[in-house]
Amino acid sequence: MEHTRKIALYNHKGGVAKTTSVINLAWSIQKAGKNVLVVDCDTQENCFMFFMAASGQEPILPTAYERIKHTTWTRYMEIDRYETDKFDYILFDLPPAMTEEVKQIIHHCGIVYVPTMLGEFEIAGLEQVTVEIARQNARLGGVFITMYQKQNDEELLETFRTALHSSLMETVIPFSRTVRESQKAGLPIEPYFAEKKVPRNGNSWKIVNAYESLAAEIVHQCEA
Ligand SMILES: Nc1ncnc2c1ncn2[C@@H]1O[C@H](COP(=O)(O)OP(=O)(O)OP(=O)(O)O)[C@@H](O)[C@H]1O
Numbered sequence: 600m601e602h603t604r605k606i607a608l609y610n611h612k613g614g615v616a617k618t619t620s621v622i623n624l625a626w627s628i629q630k631a632g633k634n635v636l637v638v639d640c641d642t643q644e645n646c647f648m649f650f651m652a653a654s655g656q657e658p659i660l661p662t663a664y665e666r667i668k669h670t671t672w673t674r675y676m677e678i679d680r681y682e683t684d685k686f687d688y689i690l691f692d693l694p695p696a697m698t699e700e701v702k703q704i705i706h707h708c709g710i711v712y713v714p715t716m717l718g719e720f721e722i723a724g725l726e727q728v729t730v731e732i733a734r735q736n737a738r739l740g741g742v743f744i745t746m747y748q749k750q751n752d753e754e755l756l757e758t759f760r761t762a763l764h765s766s767l768m769e770t771v772i773p774f775s776r777t778v779r780e781s782q783k784a785g786l787p788i789e790p791y792f793a794e795k796k797v798p799r800n801g802n803s804w805k806i807v808n809a810y811e812s813l814a815a816e817i818v819h820q821c822e823a
């Protein structure tokens with residue numbers, strides 16, 4: 600089996616779409632035929648409901664999707680390396696605070712992607728995040744913009760591009776009301792659209808395509 604990629608999604612800021620991104624990246628990565636383990640590191644276990652993981656005592660739980668499995672950080676630490684090495688990708692959904700445990704997880708992963716919204720204070724905050732990542736001997740995979748709204752954010756996007764240079768990923772995740780709807784239904788966005796029979800050529804699909812392109816960027820970086 601090929602080398603397992605361990606990826607953390609982190610930002611010390613709350614509500615920037617860490618969990619949403621883990622869920623929809625897991626979905627897009629498994630579509631490419633890869634086996635994905637999602638590790639809930641937040642005590643809220645937000646990912647759990649999206650994958651309708653079966654409850655049980657086993658450390659690795661099946662989900663509604665064949666190639667996506669679920670666990671928590673506490674359980675993960677008890678799992679034999681032999682078991683985790685079977686996955687192509689392990690995605691860690693982190694809480695919004697640099698606790699000792701979060702430091703330990705970031706160090707364990709070695710690669711961190713940072714979702715951020717566009718805002719005046721965000722750039723300064725991102726600097727702190729990148730310093731912390733380096734302190735844990737981990738690498739910043741990239742920063743990506745979430746909940747982008749063209750009419751409000753176009754200028755700020757240029758400011759971010761200039762400030763972050765190559766750390767800013769190409770993909771920008773648009774704002775979409777369907778995200779909340781899909782979460783209410785407990786589904787990643789694409790299977791939610793499929794269930795709702797949303798036409799593929801409609802505007803709504805932009806967000807599915809964006810997560811697919813973000814997943815492709817990540818996979819490309821990790822497997823280069
Ligand atoms: N692209 C998007 N468009 C619109 N709403 C979004 C988008 N992405 C996420 N949201 C909404 O933003 C809120 C925060 O998202 P999410 O829970 O993924 O953030 P988080 O960073 O994991 O938060 P926390 O720091 O609390 O763990 C949720 O209500 C979610 O539905």
Ligand SMILES: [Mg+2]
Binds near residue numbers: 618619641645692694
């Ligand atoms: Mg979260």
